Amino acid sequence: MNIVIDENLPAAQTLFSGWANVEYFSGRDVPERLLAHADVLLVRSITGVGQPVLERAPNLKFVGTATIGIDHLDTEALSARGIEYANAPGCNAISVAEYVLAAILTPEVRQGRDWRGKKAIIIGAGNTGSSTGRKLTALGMNVCYVDPFLEGGHDSRCFGPLSMIENADVVSLHVPLTESGPYPTYHLFNEAVLASLRPDTVLINASRGAVIDNHALLNLLTQERRTVVLDVWEGEPHVNEALVPLVTLATPHIAGHSIEGKIRGTYALYDVLHAQLFPDTPEIPLQQVLPSDGIDGGCWALTEQDNDYVDQVAKLVHQVYDPRVDDRAFREHGLTAEGFDDLRRRYHTRRELSVVRLSTEQIDCGRIRALGFTVESD
Numbered sequence: 551m552n553i554v555i556d557e558n559l560p561a562a563q564t565l566f567s568g569w570a571n572v573e574y575f576s577g578r579d580v581p582e583r584l585l586a587h588a589d590v591l592l593v594r595s596i597t598g599v600g601q602p603v604l605e606r607a608p609n610l611k612f613v614g615t616a617t618i619g620i621d622h623l624d625t626e627a628l629s630a631r632g633i634e635y636a637n638a639p640g641c642n643a644i645s646v647a648e649y650v651l652a653a654i655l656t657p658e659v660r661q662g663r664d665w666r667g668k669k670a671i672i673i674g675a676g677n678t679g680s681s682t683g684r685k686l687t688a689l690g691m692n693v694c695y696v697d698p699f700l701e702g703g704h705d706s707r708c709f710g711p712l713s714m715i716e717n718a719d720v721v722s723l724h725v726p727l728t729e730s731g732p733y734p735t736y737h738l739f740n741e742a743v744l745a746s747l748r749p750d751t752v753l754i755n756a757s758r759g760a761v762i763d764n765h766a767l768l769n770l771l772t773q774e775r776r777t778v779v780l781d782v783w784e785g786e787p788h789v790n791e792a793l794v795p796l797v798t799l800a801t802p803h804i805a806g807h808s809i810e811g812k813i814r815g816t817y818a819l820y821d822v823l824h825a826q827l828f829p830d831t832p833e834i835p836l837q838q839v840l841p842s843d844g845i846d847g848g849c850w851a852l853t854e855q856d857n858d859y860v861d862q863v864a865k866l867v868h869q870v871y872d873p874r875v876d877d878r879a880f881r882e883h884g885l886t887a888e889g890f891d892d893l894r895r896r897y898h899t900r901r902e903l904s905v906v907r908l909s910t911e912q913i914d915c916g917r918i919r920a921l922g923f924t925v926e927s928d
């Protein structure tokens with residue numbers, strides 16, 4: 551059995567090498583010589599798996615993507631060939647949520663605002679949207695969701711129509727890229743929707759680039775200053791260079807790139823393959839491949855009522871992850887397709903907030919945990 555794996559799936563060697571012959575590839579394209587004998591192919595979102603790949607892979611039985619998004623797999627073509635496929639739902643939801651939290655806490659985006667009591671509208675109430683909503687609620691924001699597929703069900707959270715964005719302080723996008731069905735998301739944020747936003751609203755896209763019409767956004771930003779955070783771009787790895795200087799924080803599709811998120815992605819595929827192909831082999835527990843170290847965050851005596859609550863949370867969050875570092879690297883090196891891919895391939899080891907262990911004096915553990923930190927007694 552031959553398993554062909556993108557070199558950027560951490561923990562792959564530990565998880566898969568006991569089962570089969572493991573071979574790695576680098577970059578977007580899988581070399582033909584590897585496809586020729588691949589039984590299993592494990593990719594990231596940069597590798598499109600459609601007819602051209604399938605034609606070169608006569609033995610392929612399983613394709614896995616260690617990502618949430620699945621828009622790079624031609625699922626019809628895979629099903630037509632009887633090839634099983636899987637993704638990694640929710641694997642990097644915490645990472646995406648922490649990206650959004652860290653972004654709105656930067657002075658450039660925050661512009662002196664105290665986020666407590668302000669309104670956040672989350673578009674898409676699935677894994678990344680819900681995780682983001684929980685963190686923004688823990689920051690003290692009032693959170694509502696737009697999700698026509700979930701609204702009206704048993705979910706008791708605040709839901710409403712897209713027009714709620716007209717009165718939002720923060721709008722954050724967390725939908726898959728879809729071009730068909732009752733609520734397609736391709737260019738969901740078109741010229742008219744963008745124009746309906748208040749001039750002081752922060753707009754964040756960490757879903758897929760084409761959910762926002764990038765030309766319409768460029769037109770708007772050319773006319774007036776807005777606060778926009780873009781992690782994803784229409785046409786990646788090619789980005790609209792004129793758009794970048796007008797965007798407040800610009801990053802190369804790394805919102806989900808915490809090391810924990812990537813490992814969970816690899817593990818999700820391990821889990822599926824273990825159940826389907828190797829059920830008789832001993833299962834390696836997730837904890838064995840996740841990092842287990844921690845940073846002492848000291849003693850936390852603050853509650854949400856304290857005047858400097860948001861400042862203190864910002865300090866703690868940016869100690870672990872500050873998106874301005876990625877923004878600077880992107881502006882310097884990420885404007886070409888090669889630079890964009892390179893920044894992602896060589897991404898630094900980014901940790902999730904849970905790496906910080908706090909002991910609390912004046913206890914508001916629920917809120918601290920909801921932000922993502924580890925409370926010492928955990």
Ligand SMILES: NC(=O)c1ccc[n+]([C@@H]2O[C@H](COP(=O)([O-])OP(=O)(O)OC[C@H]3O[C@@H](n4cnc5c(N)ncnc54)[C@H](O)[C@@H]3O)[C@@H](O)[C@H]2O)c1
Nearest residue numbers: 618619674676677678697699724725726733756757805806
């Ligand atoms: N930037 C990154 O690094 C990064 C990381 C992870 C995921 N993503 C992207 O984010 C997307 C969402 O991830 P997720 O884990 O939250 O997915 P999910 O499937 O858990 O949730 C998506 C939600 O969007 C809702 N939805 C679909 N169409 C909608 C519409 N027109 N309007 C409002 N809601 C709609 C669905 O009902 C669902 O609840 C992924 O598909 C992927 O493309 C990006």
Ligand SMILES: O=C(O)[C@H](O)[C@H](O)COP(=O)(O)O
Nearest residue numbers: 594595596617618619806807
């Ligand atoms: O869909 C996802 O999970 C994310 O977009 C993911 O973080 C993409 O990262 P990539 O696989 O391209 O490294």
